[in-house]
Amino acid sequence: xxxxxxxxxxxxxxxxxxxxxxxxxxxxxxxxxxxxxxxxxxxxxxxxxxxxxxxxxxxxxxxxxxxxxxxxxxxxxxxxxxxxxxxxxxxxxxxxxxxxxxxxxxxxxxxxxxxxxxxxxxxxxxxxxxxxxxxxxxxxxxxxxxxxxxxxxxxxxxxxxxxxxxxxxxxxxxxxxxxxxxxxxxxxxxxxxxxxxxxxxxxxxxxxxxxxxxxxxxxxxxxxxxxxxxxxxxxxxxxxxxxxxxxxxxxxxxxxxxxxxxxxxxxx
Amino acid sequence: xxxxxxxxxxxxxxxxxxxxxxxxxxxxxxxxxxxxxxxxxxxxxxxxxxxxxxxxxxxxxxxxxxxxxxxxxxxxxxxxxxxxxxxxxxxxxxxxxxxxxxxxxxxxxxxxxxxxxxxxxxxxxxxxxxxxxxxxxxxxxxxxxxxxxxxxxxxxxxxxxxxxxxxxxxxxxxxxxxxxx
Numbered sequence: 001x002x003x004x005x006x007x008x009x010x011x012x013x014x015x016x017x018x019x020x021x022x023x024x025x026x027x028x029x030x031x032x033x034x035x036x037x038x039x040x041x042x043x044x045x046x047x048x049x050x051x052x053x054x055x056x057x058x059x060x061x062x063x064x065x066x067x068x069x070x071x072x073x074x075x076x077x078x079x080x081x082x083x084x085x086x087x088x089x090x091x092x093x094x095x096x097x098x099x100x101x102x103x104x105x106x107x108x109x110x111x112x113x114x115x116x117x118x119x120x121x122x123x124x125x126x127x128x129x130x131x132x133x134x135x136x137x138x139x140x141x142x143x144x145x146x147x148x149x150x151x152x153x154x155x156x157x158x159x160x161x162x163x164x165x166x167x168x169x170x171x172x173x174x175x176x177x178x179x180x181x182x183x184x185x186x187x188x189x190x191x192x193x194x195x196x197x198x199x200x201x202x203x204x205x206x207x208x209x210x211x212x213x214x215x216x217x218x219x220x221x222x223x224x225x226x227x228x229x230x231x232x233x234x235x236x237x238x239x240x241x242x243x244x245x246x247x248x249x250x251x252x253x254x255x256x257x258x259x260x261x262x263x264x265x266x267x268x
Numbered sequence: 269x270x271x272x273x274x275x276x277x278x279x280x281x282x283x284x285x286x287x288x289x290x291x292x293x294x295x296x297x298x299x300x301x302x303x304x305x306x307x308x309x310x311x312x313x314x315x316x317x318x319x320x321x322x323x324x325x326x327x328x329x330x331x332x333x334x335x336x337x338x339x340x341x342x343x344x345x346x347x348x349x350x351x352x353x354x355x356x357x358x359x360x361x362x363x364x365x366x367x368x369x370x371x372x373x374x375x376x377x378x379x380x381x382x383x384x385x386x387x388x389x390x391x392x393x394x395x396x397x398x399x400x401x402x403x404x405x406x407x408x409x410x411x412x413x414x415x416x417x418x419x420x421x422x423x424x425x426x427x428x429x430x431x432x433x434x435x436x437x438x439x440x441x442x443x444x445x446x447x448x449x
Contacts, residue, residue, distance in 0.1 A: 247271040249324055253302035253317035256271060260296045260305075263277050268290055 017067065019060040027068055030088030034061040105186045143172060213237045269308040269323060269331060276341065280305070280312055283347045284338075284357075287398035287412060291360035308333075311340045312347070314356070333449045350448060351411060351436040354400070358409035361400040365389040365413075365432055368404050375401060375410060376439040381432040383425050393419040399432060411437030 026035040036057060072083040104112065111118070125136045127145075134142045146152070147168045154164060161167045185205075192208050202210070220227030220239050227239065272280065284292055295303070295314070302317040308331060315323070315335025323334045336356070339349040349357070367375055371385025387404035395418045401410045413432040422431055440448060 246273065249270050249306075250321070251271050251304075253304040253320070256304045257296050257302070259274075260277060260281075261293065263274060264281060264290075264292055264296070267278065267281055267285065 015059070015063075017063060019063050021060070021064075025061050025064050027065055028089045029065075029068060029072065030086050031090060031092070032065065032069075032085070033090070034065045036061045103190045105190075106182070144169075147172075269306050269320075269328060269334075272305055272307050272312065276307065277305070279341075279345065279347050280338075283349060286414075287349075287357045287362070287400065288360040289362045291362070294360060295356060305338070306334070307341075310342075312338045314338050314353075337449050349412070349436060351438060351440045352448060354409055354412065354436070354438070357412060358400050358402075361398075361412075363390040363393045363397055363399045363415075364402055365393075365399045365415075366402045366404040366407075367410065372403050372410065375434065376437050378434055378437060378439065378443075380416075380430045380434045381413065382427065383422060383429050383431050384427040386422070386431050389419055389422070389431075391419055395421075398435075401432065401437070409438075411435070411439075 021036070021038050023038045026037065027033070028035070038057075040053065040057070069083050069085075072085070075082045075084055110116075121136065123135055123137075124133045125142050126132075127134045127142055134140060137143050147165045152164050154160065154162075188208055189205060192205075216233065217237060217239050220230065223230065281292055288295075303314060304317055304320055306313050306315055306320055306323075308328070313333070313335040314337075319334060323331060336352055337350055338353040338356075339347055341347055365381065366387040366389065367381060367385050368387040371381060374385065375381055381401065390399070393399060393415050395415055397415050398412060399415055400412045402408065403410055411434070413435045416430045416433055417425060425431070
């Protein structure tokens with residue numbers, strides 16, 4: 001077998017890299033996509049024929065795509081020669097819906113009205129007295145500076161607790177507790193307002209309050225005594241039994257006679 | 269004091285019909301005046317309308333009794349007839365038993381009526397039916413009870429067999445004086 005024959009055989013086996021289409025195939029190199037808008041031509045009767053026809057079309061479109069990619073500017077990386085793809089032309093719709101905006105907290109609402117911008121605070125603060133950088137709160141925090149003084153003058157208030165350090169610490173902890181309470185309230189309100197079943201005419205907090213009261217009433221039915229001996233919570237709603245409705249004692253004997261006659265006729 | 273509810277009226281009438289049958293209607297609808305039933309401290313009273321209206325002005329704690337007490341509802345909601353209702357039950361009773369003089373005292377002390385004591389009885393009394401007991405001599409009502417046997421079976425029974433179970437007798441006026449009215 002001569003060299004020419006081998007080349008000819010090779011050419012016969014390998015498919016043509018130059019594909020001609022009546023209508024040019026649209027390419028989006030950024031997405032590595034080819035859009036063939038040409039008609040399929042003959043209508044193949046068998047599904048197997050259709051399959052091979054589609055396969056041939058796909059190969060041609062892919063060939064055109066590859067041809068274009070090869071002609072792109074290349075980049076030499078550690079993993080080999082890479083083509084630099086342009087930005088995609090088509091926009092693919094996102095899979096998931098756009099995330100909803102988080103409801104604003106009370107402070108955020110207030111800051112928006114007042115035009116207050118959030119400033120990021122540094123955790124570490126410079127302490128002028130000692131000339132050191134200390135954390136603003138927490139372990140060795142600067143917010144405990146006053147309590148840590150070796151001498152604290154007592155105020156002239158007679159009602160003051162003699163342990164001034166303790167009252168200072170309590171005050172500091174109370175503000176932390178207050179903040180965490182507010183955070184909890186914010187979370188509850190956010191959870192409520194996102195729900196569809198927020199009652200019209202009631203804000204989130206009122207709805208939450210109403211539900212809480214209802215659940216207290218429901219929980220009372222858990223014990224045999226219907227909550228008679230349970231510990232009472234402050235502001236707990238009263239659980240009232242429906243009142244028995246009785247006839248008036250002054251019901252006239254005439255009416256009673258007719259009623260009794262009706263009952264009697266039912267019995268016999 | 270209050271009128272009876274529908275359920276209470278039903279249980280009451282059912283019990284009463286055991287003794288007087290359909291004659292309850294003549295208690296309800298009387299030609300001589302308007303009468304009504306009132307419940308007070310679980311007891312049912314049969315009372316004339318004018319007296320009932322007067323009794324309204326008496327506080328429930330102060331009111332001891334009014335009209336004629338027919339009986340009481342017990343805690344399980346059943347109705348129990350009292351001897352005080354005998355006046356009306358005897359008047360309208362369907363079935364009667366007459367007791368000989370030797371059985372009268374025994375019955376009035378709360379004993380059942382034996383065959384030996386029975387002077388005569390209504391012919392068609394079924395079993396477990398309310399009957400009014402009369403004395404054979406004077407034909408006065410003494411109390412009431414429930415038959416242990418149907419009238420047809422009485423002739424076969426031995427002399428010591430119980431014919432009527434005791435329910436209430438006139439002796440209770442003395443024995444249960446404090447709780448009766």
